Amino acid sequence: MNYNQPLELTGLLSHLDIFFRNNLPPFWASLVESILVLITILAAYAVIALILIYAERKITAFFQARLGPNRLGKYGSIQSIADMIKILIKEIIHINRVDRFLFYAAPFFVICSSVMAFGAIPFGKGLQAVDFNMGIVYLLTVSSLGVIGVLLAGWSSNNKYSMIGAMRSGAQFISYELSAAFALMTVVVMTGTMQLSEIVENQRYAWNIFNGHLPAIVAFVIYLISGHAETNRAPFDLPEAEGELTAGYHTEYSGMQFGFYYLAEYLNMFIIAAVATTVFLGGWMPFQLKGMDTFNQIMWYIPSYVWFIGKTAMLVFISLWVRWSFPRLRIDLLLNLEWKYLLPINLVNIIAMVVTVLAGWTLTGLFPNIFGITP
Amino acid sequence: MAEQIIFFILAVAIALFSVLAVTSKRIIRSAIYLLFVLVATAGLFLMLHYHFLFAVQVTVYAGGIMVLFIMAIFLTHRPGEIVDRRTNRKVKSSMLLSFGGLIVCGYIIVQNVTRTYSYVKEYEMKMQDIGYAMLGTGKYQFLLPFEAISLLLLACIIGAIMIARKEKSVESTDNKDLDK
Numbered sequence: 301m302n303y304n305q306p307l308e309l310t311g312l313l314s315h316l317d318i319f320f321r322n323n324l325p326p327f328w329a330s331l332v333e334s335i336l337v338l339i340t341i342l343a344a345y346a347v348i349a350l351i352l353i354y355a356e357r358k359i360t361a362f363f364q365a366r367l368g369p370n371r372l373g374k375y376g377s378i379q380s381i382a383d384m385i386k387i388l389i390k391e392i393i394h395i396n397r398v399d400r401f402l403f404y405a406a407p408f409f410v411i412c413s414s415v416m417a418f419g420a421i422p423f424g425k426g427l428q429a430v431d432f433n434m435g436i437v438y439l440l441t442v443s444s445l446g447v448i449g450v451l452l453a454g455w456s457s458n459n460k461y462s463m464i465g466a467m468r469s470g471a472q473f474i475s476y477e478l479s480a481a482f483a484l485m486t487v488v489v490m491t492g493t494m495q496l497s498e499i500v501e502n503q504r505y506a507w508n509i510f511n512g513h514l515p516a517i518v519a520f521v522i523y524l525i526s527g528h529a530e531t532n533r534a535p536f537d538l539p540e541a542e543g544e545l546t547a548g549y550h551t552e553y554s555g556m557q558f559g560f561y562y563l564a565e566y567l568n569m570f571i572i573a574a575v576a577t578t579v580f581l582g583g584w585m586p587f588q589l590k591g592m593d594t595f596n597q598i599m600w601y602i603p604s605y606v607w608f609i610g611k612t613a614m615l616v617f618i619s620l621w622v623r624w625s626f627p628r629l630r631i632d633l634l635l636n637l638e639w640k641y642l643l644p645i646n647l648v649n650i651i652a653m654v655v656t657v658l659a660g661w662t663l664t665g666l667f668p669n670i671f672g673i674t675p
Numbered sequence: 676m677a678e679q680i681i682f683f684i685l686a687v688a689i690a691l692f693s694v695l696a697v698t699s700k701r702i703i704r705s706a707i708y709l710l711f712v713l714v715a716t717a718g719l720f721l722m723l724h725y726h727f728l729f730a731v732q733v734t735v736y737a738g739g740i741m742v743l744f745i746m747a748i749f750l751t752h753r754p755g756e757i758v759d760r761r762t763n764r765k766v767k768s769s770m771l772l773s774f775g776g777l778i779v780c781g782y783i784i785v786q787n788v789t790r791t792y793s794y795v796k797e798y799e800m801k802m803q804d805i806g807y808a809m810l811g812t813g814k815y816q817f818l819l820p821f822e823a824i825s826l827l828l829l830a831c832i833i834g835a836i837m838i839a840r841k842e843k844s845v846e847s848t849d850n851k852d853l854d855k
Contacts, residue, residue, distance in 0.1 A: 327676055402707065441684045444738030448710065451745050455703065463749075470746055494802050564740050 303596060307603035310426035330559040337429050341419050344523035345567060346384075351542070353568045354380040356620060363624040387562075392556035395458065398552070401657060402456035407553070407560035411447025414564040414571065416442040419573045422496050422585045424605030435496035436484050440477070440573055443530070444566065447473040450549050455560075464547025468538045468631060472529060475638040476536075479526035482646040486653045487512070487579050490662060500583035505590050507582040507672040511663045515653040520580045522642055522649070527572035529621060530635040531565060536634060573615035581615075584608040590670055681722060689716040703748050721790045724799050 320329040354369070354377065361368025364372045369376030395403065406445050417439050422428040432438045449471055455468020487493055490512045499508075509516045529536040542550030550561045577583060584604035629637070654660060664671045689712055717732040812818050825848035 331677070399703070400703070405707070432726050433799060434730055436728050437734070438726070441733045441738065443732045444734055444742075447742055448737070448745065449743065451749075452707070455745075455749060467746070467749070470742065472743065492803075598772065 303593075303598050303600040305425070305603070308425050309603075309605070313426055327627065330524075338585055341415070341429060342447065346563075347414060347420055348570055349467045349566050350384060350423065350614065351562045352570060353383070354553075355537070355616070356566070359617065359620050360624060363620075373526070387559045388556060392555040392557055395552050398454040398458045398637050402452050403552075404557070406449045406453035406456060407557050408454065411449075411560045411565045412444045413442050413445035413449070413569050417419060417571050418567060420496070421571065422500055422578060422583055422608075424608055427584075427605060428497060429585060431495060431595065432492045435499075436494045436579070439470075439571075440481050440484070443571070446568070453553070454549040457549070457551055461547075462502045462551050463546045463552070465538075465540055465545045469549060470632060472532070472536065474531040475635060476526040478637060479522055479646055480530060482643070482650060483519040483523035484575075484579060485525065486515060486646075486650050487630060488666060489650065489653045490516065490657055496578055496583075499579060500585055501584040502673060504673050505588060506663045507580065509580045511671065512656060514662065515533075515649050515656055518645065518649045519653070520576065522646055523576055523580070524572075524618070526638070526642065527553060527576065528622060529638070531568040531572060532618070533565070534623045535628050537628060538631055542656060551660050569616060569619055570612065573612045575631070576615055577611040581611050590672075606633075678722060683720075685715045685722070687720045688712075688714055689719075702751070703745070706741065709744075710737055713737050715739065727800065727802065727805055795836050 320332055323329075324332065358368045358376070369379035374384055419429045420432070420435060420442075421440055422431075434645065450469045451466050454464075454469070455460045457463075478523045487499070489506055490508060493499060493502070494674050499622055502508075503511070509520050512519075531536075532540065542549070545551070550558055553561065584607050585627070586596075586599040586602060586604065586607050618674070657665075660666065665671070692708045692711040692715070696712060699705045699708060713736040714733065717729050717737070720726075720729040720732055797834055808816055809821050810816075818837050
């Protein structure tokens, strides 16, 4: 069952690895490879952010019956590159009477936690930088560091609006982190592993959302809601509610300092969508049916990273759709939603999933001939 | 070689930020230096290929406790204020105490380092093994302590809610005063 995969990058990558290993001592070979991986991840981070910003502006414009950016390049396609150059050469304004060290350190907490989570995502076959055996816990771990940057930014700005925004953000993040973690744990109960590569491999014939049917769908919806809230985007954008707080925790930041928050916000949206894709929608695995080799071969001609980006883009689109469809929540409604609805539903759901798995009611349990991985 | 370089970077970071955490004059900065110490310690666990402990260290200490520390410091009176240095005698006595602690801990570690070394396994520990160890009732399995700790945490949460909750009657009288 080895399908022909002409467009995968695994061959190229292994050639590169063999080339370095043959020509350099082991220490330098791994050093060079690590640096190359780092540069690739950072470049992908920046490029995806640019594409997301352009896509968001365009889609938002269509939602609001406008044209969006349309001057620079065909359909305004290089508008975000121009914006990037502009933000890079902007002056960083020094604020009086702030805690210098914390003020300048705060954006790095946010951007570091975002890059660390980004690095662990499996983008395609052989396109995963690190593959921990506790991959899901790792993703939750590093994304929990970002809130420290937000809190510090709010406090060190010496501005009451920033402070209120930061406190709101802290409360919101701590609350919704619980739901996101529980929703992912529901899937861990089903797959029996936390390693992202194994989770993707287990979804060869049945995506987790179908495999676990009812509990999995509930977990998926809860994960999308809480992920949306964690990234501080509308309708959960209270921390930066521009009507009340000017811009919340990043009011006092300028130039690239602000750019870091902006980048991290967009990339966190992408990371949430990518994790949901990996855990619930089969990750980079092409859509396959057991026993239908011709169909599977055609599906494998589409490379895995295209599958991944396609599924992720769909979820990002849903996130934008939600953003422009619902009004902003009030802070008490926001916390009510989490503590009184999502968390109890989640706890019941995780027990429902345990029962489903133990009774063998998952699709792989009920129909091992159609959906089981072993032939 | 790479491991040694990373170890020295982490060791220097831990030592430097530990000293800064106790000597800094602003309480909020102390908290951040402490955060750096905890994250660097997590880096040591990562070097030992003990990934689960790394994740727990970062989630519980850096992501959980430090966020609560920072929020609690925000609630204090003037968190960024520069505090005057304590008197010399106090500094000296605490230095002596910490040296005493260092000697005791160092002695214990040096005495036992060869013994623990044989426990550390070469391969990476599987998540499933940790799960069985936490939730089993056999030998070297820890369901009872695990449940005891969760009961303790539950008691803490209820206690915290009891302290934080305002008395209903007091609140209603306050409102009456406002109405007048």
